[in-house]
Amino acid sequence: EVQLLESGGGLVQPGGSLRLSCAASGFTFSSYSMAWVRQAPGKGLEWVSIISGSGGTTYYADSVKGRFTISRDNSENTLYLQMNSLRAADTAVYYCAKKMVVVAGSDWFDPWGQGTLVTVSS
C-alpha cells in the first residue's frame, strides 16, 4: 500500500523559514515524480511544485518561485519542501502527492498524503 506522511508544519513568523518532509513507502520512490499542493484555510487547491523521479527536473508556481525549493532523497524515500521568506499568504495545509504514472505529461496525482499545516503569523 502506498503511504505518504508529511511532517514539519507549524507556526512561523513572516519572513521565516520551514522545511516540510514527506516520507513515502509502498512503491519505488525514485521512479515517480512527486508534487506539493497546498490549500489555504477554507479555500481551493493550489499546485506548488513538482520534482522528477531523479530530482533533475523541477517546476514551481510563480507564487513561490525563488522562495521555495523542492528536493528529494531517493535513498531515504523522502520528499522535501524548503520554504523561505514565508508570507501570511503561504498559510495552508501542504499536501505531498505522488504522480500516478511514470509517463511524461501525465501529471495527475494519486495518492495524496494527509497534509501538514503551515501557519505564517506574528
Next chain:
Amino acid sequence: EIVMTQSPATLSVSPGERATLSCRATQSVSSNLAWYQQKPGQAPRLLIYGASTRATGIPARFSGSGSGTEFTLTISSLQSEDFAVYYCQQYNNWPLTFGPGTKVDIK
C-alpha cells in the same frame, strides 16, 4: 496560465438523484483533465483522469466526459458518501491549475 472555472459553486442534490458538475478551461487542455473528490478534513482523492478514465476503485456511478475546454463530471445516483467538494485539474500546460471546486451538498 490556464484558468479553470467550475459551476455551479454549490449543487444541492437529494440522495439517489443525478449530479452534473461542469469545468471549463480558458484554453484547450485536450483531454488532459483530472477530477478529485475532497471530504472535510481529508486529502483529495483522484476520481477521473484523461477526462474520462475512472481511477482504480472508483465506482461506476462516477463518469467524466469532455475535451478541449468543456468538461463534465456526472454522478449518476448520489450516495451519502458522495457529498463532498469536487475539483478539476488541468495538466496540459504549466503551471498545473485547479478549478475552485463545486460543493455537492444534501438537498
